[in-house]
Amino acid sequence: xxxxxxxxxxxxxxxxxxxxxxxxxxxxxxxxxxxxxxxxxxxxxxxxxxxxxxxxxxxxxxxxxxxxxxxxxxxxxxxxxxxxxxxxxxxxxxxxxxxxxxxxxxxxxxxxxxxxxxxxxxxxxxxxxxxxxxxxxxxxxxxxxxxxxxxxxxxxxxxxxxxxxxxxxxxxxxxxxxxxxxxxxxxxxxxxxxxxxxxxxxxxxxxxxxxxxxxxxxxxxxxxxxxxxxxxxxxxxxxxxxxxxxxxxxxxxxxxxxxxxxxxxxxxxxxxxxxxxxxxxxxxxxxxxxxxxxxxx
Numbered sequence: 001x002x003x004x005x006x007x008x009x010x011x012x013x014x015x016x017x018x019x020x021x022x023x024x025x026x027x028x029x030x031x032x033x034x035x036x037x038x039x040x041x042x043x044x045x046x047x048x049x050x051x052x053x054x055x056x057x058x059x060x061x062x063x064x065x066x067x068x069x070x071x072x073x074x075x076x077x078x079x080x081x082x083x084x085x086x087x088x089x090x091x092x093x094x095x096x097x098x099x100x101x102x103x104x105x106x107x108x109x110x111x112x113x114x115x116x117x118x119x120x121x122x123x124x125x126x127x128x129x130x131x132x133x134x135x136x137x138x139x140x141x142x143x144x145x146x147x148x149x150x151x152x153x154x155x156x157x158x159x160x161x162x163x164x165x166x167x168x169x170x171x172x173x174x175x176x177x178x179x180x181x182x183x184x185x186x187x188x189x190x191x192x193x194x195x196x197x198x199x200x201x202x203x204x205x206x207x208x209x210x211x212x213x214x215x216x217x218x219x220x221x222x223x224x225x226x227x228x229x230x231x232x233x234x235x236x237x238x239x240x241x242x243x244x245x246x247x248x249x250x251x252x253x254x255x256x257x258x259x260x261x262x263x264x265x266x267x268x269x270x271x272x273x274x275x276x277x278x279x280x281x282x283x284x285x286x287x288x289x290x291x292x293x294x295x296x297x
Contacts, residue, residue: 025137032099032133039103043110055108062104063287065097066125070284095136102129121286128283131276138272141258141265171245174223177216181252184212188260198264205260209253216249 048054072094075081084090102125113119171178188205220242228238 035099035103036106039107040111043107050109058104059108062101062108063291065101065104069094069097069101098129098132102126118290121283121290124279124283124286128276128279131272131279135272135276138265138269141261142269173227174220177219177249180212180216181249184253185256188256198267201261201264202268205257209257213250213253217246220245220249
């Protein structure tokens, strides 16, 4: 068998490894932390107070941004608003305003609370903002839908040659890796129900995925080094084949986990909606009371 057939083909350019996905997600949440820290540092400089004109208008702009956020669910759920532009643009506007609005309100308050009403309004806003961050995390994992995850897994299995219609797998040169991947898929594709199963899929399954990947990577390294000697590969050949094989395993495991986790994240997303909406109403109410109190007294 030729070396070309022994190696998995390079994944498509639009496929992302779990490391790339993790790096992107880490960058997003790290950016949020940096923005909050930067806002806090600016608030400590003493350029304004919440009661002067600058602080007042910063609070107004932040409050207006959060008020505009309410247009997104209006555009999404009410039929008469369905033609109000592209829903994807609305979603990203919702995300951006959901970050900038609370940051401006925090800047307006100098990260301090005066009256009880101001404290309730501020903490309600923080809860809503954190809930929005959590919602984004969950939404990213259910947005593609179960059909998309299953289609990717089916396509990848055919691409690798691990579906039942193929006589030989592209990972046949490493049978222990092939067997481990199939065992992982068989175990995690079994239907599981109940809170424990959903918690396991969210928290424990990624750990199992990582451990399985490390075992597969170790087996691939050993197998490919032996093949490199027997087939006289160059160092660059070995590195390229190692990268492609490991990335293929990574994509395969990602697809299995995506399918296995879908129902759990869908359930969490439904719970998130139940918890998020009441806090939004509380925020609106306390914000209105706060604005009234500021102008009345």
